[in-house]
């Protein structure tokens with residue numbers, strides 16, 4: 515059940531001499547007056563009555579008063595809250611005459627509702643956390659933010675390595691005309707051996723030719739010497755001539771292959787392999803850099819997904835005011851951060867948030883409402899009514915917007931209070947002062 519204030523009577527608290535107020539059940543009740551007349555003292559007294567002794571003013575009793583403070587507040591649920599006597603001790607009585615205490619009050623009094631500055635002065639993060647607590651997504655959002663931060667840090671580390679690797683790859687030398695693979699010396703020696711073997715065979719054939727040639731020479735000499743043997747030797751000669759012809763043909767196209775190139779390659783092998791290694795290193799570095807960059811991009815996608823999840827979480831949440839959101843751990847109202855909101859916007863946002871903190875608490879105390887102009891006041895009052903919320907506010911003014919005027923510690927109903935003409939009847943309440 516939502517509890518509001520039906521009536522209050524305060525005497526001798528701070529600047530107050532005697533104040534009686536019956537605030538509107540919902541909407542705005544403005545306690546007006548000039549400076550130093552006791553307006554804020556009224557709110558301080560209510561906070562003390564409902565919030566407990568930690569809200570007791572340092573100088574609670576009015577100076578010059580022989581009588582201790584008395585406070586009496588009648589709540590809409592029929593509870594009567596009183597402080598009186600020498601120790602201003604608390605007395606809470608329910609409609610059935612049963613006694614209660616501070617604990618009973620705490621069950622429906624929201625601390626920030628009687629101490630709005632506590633919210634207004636909290637850090638941007640605390641404000642955002644309060645709102646997240648209300649809409650019940652604080653834990654999920656914190657988890658998502660942690661996750662986002664983790665991936666973000668991870669991506670940053672990967673990005674740094676990717677940059678380094680890309681730079682390293684770029685700086686590597688590259689030889690476009692070097693072989694693709696490392697050259698093996700064994701293979702070159704094998705090729706050399708094969709050529710040498712072939713050349714050996716050629717030498718053998720040449721030797722063969724030389725042998726035949728020698729025999730022919732001998733034989734010719736023999737023919738010369740042994741003319742008489744010419745006839746018998748003629749056959750030998752023919753045969754040998756024939757052999758020579760064959761051998762000659764055999765040897766005719768022989769060509770020795772050069773090993774110079776291979777020898778040169780052997781000499782250059784270190785240089786070639788240095789280049790091959792350099793090329794391989796560069797390729798590897800480029801691959802590394804590419805893999806790193808791909809991982810970076812994957813992490814970017816992940817971060818965006820988490821951010822979307824965060825946005826969705828807040829978009830789907832039940833927020834106290836339209837256009838009020840949490841972004842990056844900060845409250846934003848109509849796109850503006852707290853310090854960029856106007857004073858009246860800050861009051862509205864604070865009230866809206868406090869309203870949701872404890873639904874049982876149907877009232878909120880607001881000091882220094884002069885930051886709102888007449889139009890904003892009216893809109894604020896209408897919004898409060900729609901929310902079923904009662905606001906008791908002070909304002910340095912004696913204008914028609916004030917239902918009560920405080921002068922020298924005394925309250926007076928404002929006969930010119932503009933809403934008197936069209937207010938709905940006040941709810942009936944039991945008890946009284």
Ligand SMILES: Nc1ncnc2c1ncn2[C@@H]1O[C@H](COP(=O)(O)OP(=O)(O)OP(=O)(O)O)[C@@H](O)[C@H]1O
Nearest residue numbers: 528529548549550551552553554555573575576577
């Ligand atoms: N125990 C006390 N006895 C008498 N006067 C006090 C006591 N405590 C505070 N005051 C005085 O009350 C005055 C402030 O009262 P209060 O804050 O209620 O005024 P206000 O109407 O809200 O003024 P403003 O418009 O400047 O905010 C100060 O002059 C202060 O010295």
Ligand SMILES: [Mg+2]
Nearest residue numbers: 553554555908
């Ligand atoms: Mg004041």
